[in-house]
Amino acid sequence: MDYLKEHWLGHKGVNVSARLGNAIRGVVWEIFANAFEHSKSPIGVFTCGQLYPKKEQLCLSVVDFGEGIPSRVSKYRRRPWDPPSESLRWAFARGNTTERSPSKSRGMGLDLLKSFVSVNDGQLSIYTDGARARIGKDEESFEDMGERFRGTIVDIRLRCDERLYVLTSELSEEPFF
Amino acid sequence: MRIDVASRCGKLCITADDGEALRADIATQIAKGEPVELDFADVEVFASPFLNAAVGSLLRDHTAEQLNGAVRFVNLSPENAQLLRRVIANAREYFANPKVRRIVDGSVKSKDEEM
Numbered sequence: 001m002d003y004l005k006e007h008w009l010g011h012k013g014v015n016v017s018a019r020l021g022n023a024i025r026g027v028v029w030e031i032f033a034n035a036f037e038h039s040k041s042p043i044g045v046f047t048c049g050q051l052y053p054k055k056e057q058l059c060l061s062v063v064d065f066g067e068g069i070p071s072r073v074s075k076y077r078r079r080p081w082d083p084p085s086e087s088l089r090w091a092f093a094r095g096n097t098t099e100r101s102p103s104k105s106r107g108m109g110l111d112l113l114k115s116f117v118s119v120n121d122g123q124l125s126i127y128t129d130g131a132r133a134r135i136g137k138d139e140e141s142f143e144d145m146g147e148r149f150r151g152t153i154v155d156i157r158l159r160c161d162e163r164l165y166v167l168t169s170e171l172s173e174e175p176f177f
Numbered sequence: 178m179r180i181d182v183a184s185r186c187g188k189l190c191i192t193a194d195d196g197e198a199l200r201a202d203i204a205t206q207i208a209k210g211e212p213v214e215l216d217f218a219d220v221e222v223f224a225s226p227f228l229n230a231a232v233g234s235l236l237r238d239h240t241a242e243q244l245n246g247a248v249r250f251v252n253l254s255p256e257n258a259q260l261l262r263r264v265i266a267n268a269r270e271y272f273a274n275p276k277v278r279r280i281v282d283g284s285v286k287s288k289d290e291e292m
Binding site: 001018019022023025026029030033094095106108109112115172175176177 | 189191221222223224225226229235236241242244245248250254256258260261262263264265267269270271
């Protein structure tokens with residue numbers, strides 16, 4: 001997280017406020033948390049990033065070589081006949097998780113990523129097992145791929161635009177609970 | 178009682194373990210009948226694993242009415258307030274799930290029987 005702040009978002013070519021930078025770091029952490037918690041990757045998680053200063057765009061890819069989201073979901077739901085794309089779609093729904101616990105709620109990570117990317121007018125692509133998801137402001141698609149990739153690739157492209165990280169329509173004065 | 182979250186958990190509030198530690202502090206105060214003010218000044222980053230454990234999980238053992246009366250959040254940015262609301266909404270649905278309630282009620286009953 002410090003590396004993201006100091007060397008990535010802190011790069012001289014990046015014009016990002018502290019608030020937006022912190023929001024981006026939070027979203028990126030959701031990706032890593034998912035990879036470490038769910039993937040069971042035997043050789044860890046790999047990541048690389050690219051900055052495009054003129055485009056004001058940040059790109060990050062996170063890869064693991066675990067069992068893949070569709071495989072994990074279909075086992076959890078006991079639905080081996082489900083197409084990989086349907087299992088991946090299920091994983092994106094808020095509250096859905098393959099790690100149930102009586103002590104705390106879960107299942108927010110992918111939904112939060114989807115929301116952030118949509119507001120930011122960025123793009124999220126996930127390639128996992130035999131499925132692909134593409135999420136953007138005006139796009140949400142889940143497809144089955146001809147070939148299977150044992151693991152998960154998350155590719156996220158974000159715009160460094162101060163206006164694009166909170167939905168003002170969702171601001172509320174209601175009690176929190 | 179005011180809890181300075183950045184002092185308690187650090188500026189990066191992202192892990193479930195840190196969230197659980199904060200939850201325990203909050204629950205202790207609620208059990209004493211003391212209101213709690215969570216001050217998020219100086220917190221730089223939030224993530225759902227932390228918020229699920231620190232705040233969402235309070236709904237396992239307390240009602241929304243109790244928590245609205247006992248817990249106050251201050252110095253939250255609009256985007257972090259929005260994130261917190263989503264986590265709490267998710268937790269409400271989660272703990273209202275009959276399957277989860279059966280597990281929770283079973284573990285609470287077991288502890289009562291031990292006592």
